[in-house]
Amino acid sequence: MRFGKRKLQILQAIIEDYVISGEPVGSRTIAKKYDLGVSPATIRNEMADLEDMGYLEQPHTSAGRIPSDKAYRLYVDHLMQVRTLTVKEAENIKSLYAIKTQHTEEIIGQTAKILSDITNYTSVVLKPQLSKVLIKRVQIMPIDGEFALLIVVTNSGIIRDTIIRFSEEVEPSYLERVSNMLTERFIDRSFVEVNTQIIPEIRDEIAMNRKIFNNVIDALTESFTNNEKKDVYLYGTGNIFNFPEYHDLDKAKTFLELMEETELIYDIISSSDEGGVTVTIGSENTHPDMRDSSIVTATYHIGDRVIGSIGLIGPTRMEYAKVFSIMDYMGKCLSHYLTQLLEG
Amino acid sequence: MRFGKRKLQILQAIIEDYVISGEPVGSRTIAKKYDLGVSPATIRNEMADLEDMGYLEQPHTSAGRIPSDKAYRLYVDHLMQVRTLTVKEAENIKSLYAIKTQHTEEIIGQTAKILSDITNYTSVVLKPQLSKVLIKRVQIMPIDGEFALLIVVTNSGIIRDTIIRFSEEVEPSYLERVSNMLTERFIDRSFVEVNTQIIPEIRDEIAMNRKIFNNVIDALTESFTNNEKKDVYLYGTGNIFNFPEYHDLDKAKTFLELMEETELIYDIISSSDEGGVTVTIGSENTHPDMRDSSIVTATYHIGDRVIGSIGLIGPTRMEYAKVFSIMDYMGKCLSHYLTQLLEG
DNA sequence: ATTAGCACTCAATAAGGGTGAGTGCTAACA
DNA sequence: TGTTAGCACTCACCCTTATTGAGTGCTAAT
Numbered sequence: 001m002r003f004g005k006r007k008l009q010i011l012q013a014i015i016e017d018y019v020i021s022g023e024p025v026g027s028r029t030i031a032k033k034y035d036l037g038v039s040p041a042t043i044r045n046e047m048a049d050l051e052d053m054g055y056l057e058q059p060h061t062s063a064g065r066i067p068s069d070k071a072y073r074l075y076v077d078h079l080m081q082v083r084t085l086t087v088k089e090a091e092n093i094k095s096l097y098a099i100k101t102q103h104t105e106e107i108i109g110q111t112a113k114i115l116s117d118i119t120n121y122t123s124v125v126l127k128p129q130l131s132k133v134l135i136k137r138v139q140i141m142p143i144d145g146e147f148a149l150l151i152v153v154t155n156s157g158i159i160r161d162t163i164i165r166f167s168e169e170v171e172p173s174y175l176e177r178v179s180n181m182l183t184e185r186f187i188d189r190s191f192v193e194v195n196t197q198i199i200p201e202i203r204d205e206i207a208m209n210r211k212i213f214n215n216v217i218d219a220l221t222e223s224f225t226n227n228e229k230k231d232v233y234l235y236g237t238g239n240i241f242n243f244p245e246y247h248d249l250d251k252a253k254t255f256l257e258l259m260e261e262t263e264l265i266y267d268i269i270s271s272s273d274e275g276g277v278t279v280t281i282g283s284e285n286t287h288p289d290m291r292d293s294s295i296v297t298a299t300y301h302i303g304d305r306v307i308g309s310i311g312l313i314g315p316t317r318m319e320y321a322k323v324f325s326i327m328d329y330m331g332k333c334l335s336h337y338l339t340q341l342l343e344g
Numbered sequence: 345m346r347f348g349k350r351k352l353q354i355l356q357a358i359i360e361d362y363v364i365s366g367e368p369v370g371s372r373t374i375a376k377k378y379d380l381g382v383s384p385a386t387i388r389n390e391m392a393d394l395e396d397m398g399y400l401e402q403p404h405t406s407a408g409r410i411p412s413d414k415a416y417r418l419y420v421d422h423l424m425q426v427r428t429l430t431v432k433e434a435e436n437i438k439s440l441y442a443i444k445t446q447h448t449e450e451i452i453g454q455t456a457k458i459l460s461d462i463t464n465y466t467s468v469v470l471k472p473q474l475s476k477v478l479i480k481r482v483q484i485m486p487i488d489g490e491f492a493l494l495i496v497v498t499n500s501g502i503i504r505d506t507i508i509r510f511s512e513e514v515e516p517s518y519l520e521r522v523s524n525m526l527t528e529r530f531i532d533r534s535f536v537e538v539n540t541q542i543i544p545e546i547r548d549e550i551a552m553n554r555k556i557f558n559n560v561i562d563a564l565t566e567s568f569t570n571n572e573k574k575d576v577y578l579y580g581t582g583n584i585f586n587f588p589e590y591h592d593l594d595k596a597k598t599f600l601e602l603m604e605e606t607e608l609i610y611d612i613i614s615s616s617d618e619g620g621v622t623v624t625i626g627s628e629n630t631h632p633d634m635r636d637s638s639i640v641t642a643t644y645h646i647g648d649r650v651i652g653s654i655g656l657i658g659p660t661r662m663e664y665a666k667v668f669s670i671m672d673y674m675g676k677c678l679s680h681y682l683t684q685l686l687e688g
Numbered sequence: 689a690t691t692a693g694c695a696c697t698c699a700a701t702a703a704g705g706g707t708g709a710g711t712g713c714t715a716a717c718a
Numbered sequence: 719t720g721t722t723a724g725c726a727c728t729c730a731c732c733c734t735t736a737t738t739g740a741g742t743g744c745t746a747a748t
Contacts (some may be wrong), residue, residue, distance in 0.1 A: 102506050102507045102566070105508070136487055136488070137485060137487055137493075139483070139485050141481060141483050141495075143480055143481060144480075149481075149497055149503070151485075151495060151503075153485065153487060153493055157507065159493070159503075159505050161447075161503050161684075161687075162447070163501070178400060219669075235604060236602045237581070237600055237603070237604075238596075238597050238599075238600030238604065241593055241596065241597040241600075247593060249585055249591060250586065252582075252596070253582050253585040255582075256581055256582030256585075256600075257582045258580060260580070260581075260582065341507075342507075
């Protein structure tokens with residue numbers, strides 16, 4: 001059995017109708033709404049074929065058809081026409097980046113909110129990943145007595161701080177020297193590089209005031225590895241109630257609980273790195289509880305280094321065309337804004 | 345009509361039964377389960393009285409009674425017996441504070457998680473409020489060229505950073521001097537004091553390199569006022585599905601949307617400052633959408649300065665006795681831990 | 689190859705009836 | 719006078735049954 005042009009038209013019609021209505025689509029509906037010039041009976045025959053081929057499913061005998069994940073995949077890859085944003089959407093986004101805050105986190109949080117507001121799905125925005133960010137400066141600030149604060153500044157507007165407790169009183173000027181030395185060694189390196197290569201090097205090389213220096217190195221190590229904090233900005237979890245597929249309380253609860261597993265969400269959203277927009281449909285998800293959700297992700301970058309991701313989560317019956325274009329646009333806006341803010 | 349001892353006993357029995365079962369409580373049930381030595385008929389008479397007095401309500405004629413908000417208030421103020429924690433609860437909490445992280449935020453986040461896990465309600469934990477925290481040090485770190493990072497370290501383990509963009513190249517040693525001067529002036533002051541008193545003083549007083557200095561002051565001002573970031577750690581929003589009162593989809597959605605209004609939640613939770621545990625029951629809430637939820641809050645402190653709050657949100661049918669003791673204990677643990685970590 | 693016609697399926701909705709938990713009232717009782 | 723047993727009444731809840739209608743698959747005619 002081959003795809004004729006008509007089969008594709010019918011499939012597309014079914015998908016688009018179903019995405020809007022959420023109800024199984026019947027042959028009559030297609031014949032009436034989409035002018036294909038054939039009768040319902042013909043459409044029924046084609047639909048039976050499409051079902052055999054695995055593109056359509058029937059919830060029960062006397063219902064219409066709904067698209068399978070395979071159908072959505074075909075749609076996303078070949079059928080959908082990427083639209084341009086509506087005026088309202090574009091304005092919303094523009095107004096966000098008109099804000100002149102200097103706090104990366106705030107922008108990230110707002111991005112999540114806007115994404116969810118204009119799409120009506122659940123949005124996720126990841127903070128810049130430590131592993132992808134470059135170190136710009138290390139500074140050890142004495143606070144009082146044997147306490148100091150180790151601060152690592154990155155090119156992403158995110159900074160990382162750890163308290164150091166020294167085993168004895170320490171000269172501020174010594175800390176200043178150490179800070180400068182570390183900055184020199186770490187600058188424009190990633191956390192991973194520093195952790196796996198440079199710190200061991202330093203450890204061997206240097207025989208300064210051993211005890212104090214070890215306190216610093218320990219703090220650095222703890223700062224760089226232990227808690228790569230998987231920080232996630234979530235918004236619009238309540239939006240799932242817009243979709244009848246989540247009207248079941250159990251499903252809703254499972255979904256909400258899943259959304260609180262920030263580490264997991266983080267991994268899911270950050271898994272597709274290559275840049276551009278990625279769509280993962282229902283059963284394509286590795287996590288079983290996500291099998292009837294779809295995820296659309298995009299990346300954002302500073303300069304040309306990808307440093308984080310944004311994502312949308314919704315039912316497989318998702319407005320892929322709309323979401324695709326919004327995610328694409330949003331990723332670019334965010335990247336542009338951050339690059340501007342932090343590099344120029 | 346007066347409260348006899350028996351009326352109180354009956355009221356207490358009804359409340360405790362209803363809190364567990366969620367079903368309207370009938371006279372028979374009370375007579376059987378709680379040994380009051382009177383017949384259901386007598387209890388019915390008392391119940392009718394209690395209803396007249398506004399302590400009980402009837403969902404419909406042939407149903408049992410449920411407690412009114414007024415009844416819960418009486419219960420919380422006079423009837424309930426604060427229990428001690430179960431072994432499991434205490435262990436859970438202890439295990440949390442055995443973690444040796446140095447990042448305040450992580451502890452705060454974990455506190456939210458544990459609170460929600462052991463109570464099965466929705467928990468909220470506020471980050472230390474900027475307005476209550478004391479400044480320990482100000483440091484301006486040159487990054488490159490005309491960029492620098494302004495960092496304010498507080499006694500709460502929270503630091504605040506803002507990017508400064510200078511209008512010309514700046515000497516690092518100059519920034520060092522400015523940092524020291526600012527630290528000297530700001531140390532052990534609150535953000536509010538600094539903002540309303542000290543900054544204006546400095547502005548007048550000093551006629552250093554005007555232009556550069558203004559960049560610094562602007563950054564400080566923006567850091568201190570504009571974005572008192574109302575950061576909230578939420579956990580267990582899905583828990584509301586454990587309660588039949590939220591099985592209605594509309595209610596659930598409203599609730600979830602409300603929880604995303606972080607500023608509002610922040611205000612609600614931080615509103616009762618005085619220390620100790622505060623209980624707000626249903627209609628006592630000012631926000632209309634919270635009228636059938638109850639909120640229990642407690643504060644946490646560093647040394648003896650209150651700096652933040654923790655809260656639990658659930659249906660008015662809440663296990664007040666349990667929640668009360670947990671919140672009390674948790675607030676104390678968190679305070680103790682933070683004080684230990686940050687002061688000595 | 690397409691289509692009209694028709695019998696068939698099955699979820700969703702509505703309507704009726706029984707059940708049981710609970711009440712309020714009254715009259716009897718200690 | 720306070721307490722209790724008895725009884726009629728109410729009403730949500732659940733189960734069963736009937737009705738409806740959207741949609742299908744198959745067959746025969748075009």
